[in-house]
Amino acid sequence: MNPIRIGLLGAGVVASGVVKVLQRNQTEIQRRAGRGIEIARVAVRNPEKARAALGSDVELTTDFDALVTDPAIDIVVELIGGTTRAKELVLKAIEAGKHVVTANKALLAVHGTEIFEAASAKGVMVAFEAAVAGGIPIIKALREGLTANRIQWIAGIINGTTNFILSEMRSRGLDFDTVLKEAQRLGYAEADPTFDIEGIDAAHKAAIMSAIAFGVPVQFDKAYVEGITKLQAADITYAEQLGYRIKLLGITKRREHGIELRVHPTLVPQSRLIANVEGAMNAVVVHGDAVGATLYYGKGAGSEPTASAVVADLVDVTRLHTADPDHRVPYLAFQPHALDDTPVLPMDQVVTSFYLRLRVADQAGVLARITGILAEHDISIDAVLQREAGDDENQTDLIILTHDTEEGRMNRAMAQMEALPTVLQPIVRIRKEELN
Amino acid sequence: MNPIRIGLLGAGVVASGVVKVLQRNQTEIQRRAGRGIEIARVAVRNPEKARAALGSDVELTTDFDALVTDPAIDIVVELIGGTTRAKELVLKAIEAGKHVVTANKALLAVHGTEIFEAASAKGVMVAFEAAVAGGIPIIKALREGLTANRIQWIAGIINGTTNFILSEMRSRGLDFDTVLKEAQRLGYAEADPTFDIEGIDAAHKAAIMSAIAFGVPVQFDKAYVEGITKLQAADITYAEQLGYRIKLLGITKRREHGIELRVHPTLVPQSRLIANVEGAMNAVVVHGDAVGATLYYGKGAGSEPTASAVVADLVDVTRLHTADPDHRVPYLAFQPHALDDTPVLPMDQVVTSFYLRLRVADQAGVLARITGILAEHDISIDAVLQREAGDDENQTDLIILTHDTEEGRMNRAMAQMEALPTVLQPIVRIRKEELN
Numbered sequence: 001m002n003p004i005r006i007g008l009l010g011a012g013v014v015a016s017g018v019v020k021v022l023q024r025n026q027t028e029i030q031r032r033a034g035r036g037i038e039i040a041r042v043a044v045r046n047p048e049k050a051r052a053a054l055g056s057d058v059e060l061t062t063d064f065d066a067l068v069t070d071p072a073i074d075i076v077v078e079l080i081g082g083t084t085r086a087k088e089l090v091l092k093a094i095e096a097g098k099h100v101v102t103a104n105k106a107l108l109a110v111h112g113t114e115i116f117e118a119a120s121a122k123g124v125m126v127a128f129e130a131a132v133a134g135g136i137p138i139i140k141a142l143r144e145g146l147t148a149n150r151i152q153w154i155a156g157i158i159n160g161t162t163n164f165i166l167s168e169m170r171s172r173g174l175d176f177d178t179v180l181k182e183a184q185r186l187g188y189a190e191a192d193p194t195f196d197i198e199g200i201d202a203a204h205k206a207a208i209m210s211a212i213a214f215g216v217p218v219q220f221d222k223a224y225v226e227g228i229t230k231l232q233a234a235d236i237t238y239a240e241q242l243g244y245r246i247k248l249l250g251i252t253k254r255r256e257h258g259i260e261l262r263v264h265p266t267l268v269p270q271s272r273l274i275a276n277v278e279g280a281m282n283a284v285v286v287h288g289d290a291v292g293a294t295l296y297y298g299k300g301a302g303s304e305p306t307a308s309a310v311v312a313d314l315v316d317v318t319r320l321h322t323a324d325p326d327h328r329v330p331y332l333a334f335q336p337h338a339l340d341d342t343p344v345l346p347m348d349q350v351v352t353s354f355y356l357r358l359r360v361a362d363q364a365g366v367l368a369r370i371t372g373i374l375a376e377h378d379i380s381i382d383a384v385l386q387r388e389a390g391d392d393e394n395q396t397d398l399i400i401l402t403h404d405t406e407e408g409r410m411n412r413a414m415a416q417m418e419a420l421p422t423v424l425q426p427i428v429r430i431r432k433e434e435l436n
Numbered sequence: 437m438n439p440i441r442i443g444l445l446g447a448g449v450v451a452s453g454v455v456k457v458l459q460r461n462q463t464e465i466q467r468r469a470g471r472g473i474e475i476a477r478v479a480v481r482n483p484e485k486a487r488a489a490l491g492s493d494v495e496l497t498t499d500f501d502a503l504v505t506d507p508a509i510d511i512v513v514e515l516i517g518g519t520t521r522a523k524e525l526v527l528k529a530i531e532a533g534k535h536v537v538t539a540n541k542a543l544l545a546v547h548g549t550e551i552f553e554a555a556s557a558k559g560v561m562v563a564f565e566a567a568v569a570g571g572i573p574i575i576k577a578l579r580e581g582l583t584a585n586r587i588q589w590i591a592g593i594i595n596g597t598t599n600f601i602l603s604e605m606r607s608r609g610l611d612f613d614t615v616l617k618e619a620q621r622l623g624y625a626e627a628d629p630t631f632d633i634e635g636i637d638a639a640h641k642a643a644i645m646s647a648i649a650f651g652v653p654v655q656f657d658k659a660y661v662e663g664i665t666k667l668q669a670a671d672i673t674y675a676e677q678l679g680y681r682i683k684l685l686g687i688t689k690r691r692e693h694g695i696e697l698r699v700h701p702t703l704v705p706q707s708r709l710i711a712n713v714e715g716a717m718n719a720v721v722v723h724g725d726a727v728g729a730t731l732y733y734g735k736g737a738g739s740e741p742t743a744s745a746v747v748a749d750l751v752d753v754t755r756l757h758t759a760d761p762d763h764r765v766p767y768l769a770f771q772p773h774a775l776d777d778t779p780v781l782p783m784d785q786v787v788t789s790f791y792l793r794l795r796v797a798d799q800a801g802v803l804a805r806i807t808g809i810l811a812e813h814d815i816s817i818d819a820v821l822q823r824e825a826g827d828d829e830n831q832t833d834l835i836i837l838t839h840d841t842e843e844g845r846m847n848r849a850m851a852q853m854e855a856l857p858t859v860l861q862p863i864v865r866i867r868k869e870e871l872n
Contacts, residue, residue, distance in 0.1 A: 021584050021585075021726045025584060025585065025726070028585075028651075029583065029584065030774075031651055031770045031771060031774035032583045033583070034762060034763070034771045034774075129581070135724075136727075136730055137576075137577050137580070137581025137582065137730075140573075140576060140577070141573050141576070141577070141581075144573070144580075144748065144751070144752060145565070145573025145576045145577075145748055146573065146744065146748065147468045147469070147752075148457050148465065148744045148745075148746075148747030148748050148751070149457075149744055150460075150461050150464050215464075215468075273709060273712060273713070276709060276712060277709070283731075288744065289740075290453070290461070290740040290741065290743055290744040290747070291570075291571035291734060291735060291740070291744035292734065292740075292741060293734065294732070294733060294735075295719075295732070295733035296731070296733075297709060297730060297732075298727060298728065298730030298731065299728050299729075304725075304726040304727070304728075305726065307584065307726055308584045308724060308726040308727035309584075309727075310584075311584030311726070312580065312581055312582065312583045314584075315580070315583040315584070321763075322759070322760050322763050323756070323758070323760070324758050324759070326470060327470070327755050327756060327758050328755065330470070334467045334468050335467060335468070338467035338468075
């Protein structure tokens, strides 16, 4: 059988991984796919730079538009990133009847609905294993491995940069800014780290997983997003003393009248496997009603780990491209006509437990007043820890763990507590998940 | 579209899970599969008992042979276990052109080659996600999620009973017999626990994973199998002091001239995620050349977790059954004509590092003599620990961690050490894997 021919867009880190893996493991991949997978051409902006990155065996072009419409190409692999030019090219490739493989989470999180509709109309596949958690086959697990289940929730460490920063902050007691600089020096964080540290990248991925888990459209715009930039070393230490680790989690959860979709720093019990995922590694816990909790762990970024997912998609498309489109795995796990419109709940209605840290005046009656306010709002307390607050002996840190409550209720209680003259600074509030 | 119709063989724990999950999640499953999945009939030996287990909504029969050849049935789900009658029925179903879904690891580990050949000749699918690690979609990860990779090794906790026993022995300092009895009382171990505690069940699963990872036939008969019945509490404690946990691992590894395939108690560094998998949970680490290490964790047994895998297979078959057989996912991940004959290495040639415990006479020169023997066999030492051995002040426990060496070399060194008059008991030898 003739090899299947792919056209690659981009010459970055992932593209060079794809070229390397396809070349190195050619035999192995063909033994699995039943057919060779061959790079027909790579579209790049800078051919000299690309030649250095991709080696001498690939044919280069600067004409992206010609590549995505080339009749000799079966699958277009989009690895240029961004949401403007990438969207144009992906839609053009689909229009030309190409199957598309992409690692672009931003593109799918923002324009997923439009892209999947176009692909559906043309009867082509859009595969995107590499868009979430790099080399971990989590999209496959959700779309195919757990189809028996009503998914109840997903919680994932899906951004390696922030997990590296949090791991270093904890193990070495350093503050955010110091570790960020080190992460940039080591190449774990980009020069402009905003997408990572503000939680946007994780929210793109969470929005994609949410859609696949619950059979709803991808709705990044509805996600609550909070990064790690305001995390203080003190809270990591206190959390540890209470038996928790702080992780930036992407969470999506089925509730009775809607779906929660959110990214924020989260206290997780130390005994959970996911709490022990350190450094730049990723891990996703999926809880289904039949299977219970399953966890998927591995490298979430990097050249070859991401290429591993891209090439797996290429093998899938190669295996399936002759199949009747109605019988392929649906883009978002559920048949396009069977998506439903369960709303994403506003953050006010999200339910979590909380870690609160209050800097208070060290005087009689303060704790009573604060616990009184929580009680008035029907927020029940799980644990209280009182600690000296640095140098000033007239101030104390009061750390409170609550049981589950609605975010809106907590906001109201916090406003009331912050209005007390004995509460000396804005309250630090970190959400907590037991994940059981 | 008409629902796809399945015939179920068996009315045990997994069968009742399959019935429950298909009924409860009917809508969700149909939204994913694009088509309903309906139980046409269940073949059982004892209809009264089955009625109680399966509920009143399913049609029962005692005629297994008629079920597997019934033209109205599209997929046969084999859940009776064993390798005799199950084999007959599966082959008969295949002969009748049915797709087969099975949870029967023993059947595939022993008769896989014959069954896959028969299925290939008939152009039908045989799906068996439930045969390894219950609800964890590890077969899918290996067959489809990691197709870009040359798999280097797999190491898995793939038997929940033994992991439960080891977890209890460690956390509570109890000995094997005590914990086994408790596990039997709690239902974690069967009345006849041989298959579990002797490592046979784990070896069935390891043999299946090995075939899929390396593109070789399933070769349970070539596996080295050692259970946990001889493990002593003392070694678990010493291992812990050295920074290790003892787990029963199923391991398969690519070596230059062959494949390692083995099940045995193994020391694993405490810092590895898999070392922290406790109780009856399962976890599998897969190391691929592109993706690095990935880990898959979840419930490896039980009614609904196993049913989760069976039903996922049903959805896969439903999605794929109209596809051209040449483009389906191959039974063993590699195209049948592309399997190769890389041999399974004899245990003598397997390379691991070792934990050794020697009960020795507490006198000068003993350690020198023993380390001398290891040096003669070119076995280098990583760490030595010396501990008082219970009551007798004339005896000492000498614990040695070695670096990697061949098993045959270690056997010869051990024989020589055991011949020393100062070595007072047979040496305890446990293999160690760094898994990095």
